[in-house]
Amino acid sequence: MIRQTMQPPSGTPNQPQNPVQQPQILISNTETIHGMTITRALGVVTGSTVRAKHIGKDILAGLKNIVGGELKAYTELLKESRTEAMNRMIQDCLARGGNAVVNVRFATSNVANGASELFAYGTAVIVQ
C-alpha cells in the first residue's frame, strides 16, 4: 500500500521515519502541494481500471433495491477499484520520476452492461 500522505521534513524533525521503504507519493487535487514548492512538471499521468460486478453481488443488490437506499456491495467494490486506478496512476508517476501528483481528477463511465471504468488522472510533478 502506497502512503498517500507525507509529513513535511521541516515541520516534524523529531518524528521517526516511516519504516516501510516504499516510495511516498503526495497526492492533491489542488494545483499545488501545500507547504512545498514544485520544481518541475512531468506531464499528465493516468490510471484506469475496468471492473465488472460479481453476479451474486449484483443479484443481491438488485433485491436490496426493492427498498432503495445504499447498496453497500457496490460502494465497497467501486472504492476498491478506484484505489486500484489510483495505484496505477502512482506507478505511472514513479515511472516518470515524479514524487507528487497534483490536480487529480476522477472520472467514471459505463463501458458495458455491468462494467464500469474508473479513471484517475493528474499532473506528475517533482516537489521539494
Added chain:
Amino acid sequence: MREDFAVFSWLPILLFSVLPLLFSWLYGNYYQAKKAEELQARESAFLAQHGRDNIHNISTLIPPKPITSCGLVMANISVGTSWWQTMIGRLHSIIGGNITLFDRVLSYGRKEALQRLREQALQQGWDNVINVRLETSRIVSSSNNGRSSAFEILAYGTGIKHQ
C-alpha cells in the same frame, strides 16, 4: 369451475409482480425516510460538536492560514432507487417534468457522501478539506435488466493541516 381456475392462475403473477411493488412502496418509503433522518441527525451532531464545517469547495482557506501538509481524501456511496420509485420514474418520464422521487434519492446520496468525507477527514486527522468536488455516475446492472437504477456518488478533496 373454469373461472376459479382463472383466478388461481393469476395468483402467481400477482405474487411476483404486484406484491414486491407494494412492499417496495410501503417499506421503501419508510426505510428511506428513516435513513434521511439519521443522516440529518449525524450532520447536526457534527456541526454542534465542532462548531464549523470542515469541508470547503474553494481551493484556499478564508482567512488564509499557513498550511503544513496535505493529502487526498475520498468518500463514496452508491444509492439505488427502489422498484416502486423506478416504476413511477418511468411513468413520469413519459409526461416529463420534475421526478421528485429521484431527487430525493440523489440528494440523500450527495449529503451522505459529503458527511462521510467530513468524518473521514476527521478520522485521518486533517483540519480542513479544501477543493471538494462531487462526481455522479450511473451504475448499469448486468442482471435485473433495467429494472432498477443505481448511482454512484464520489466526493473528494484535499485534506490540509494548518497551524
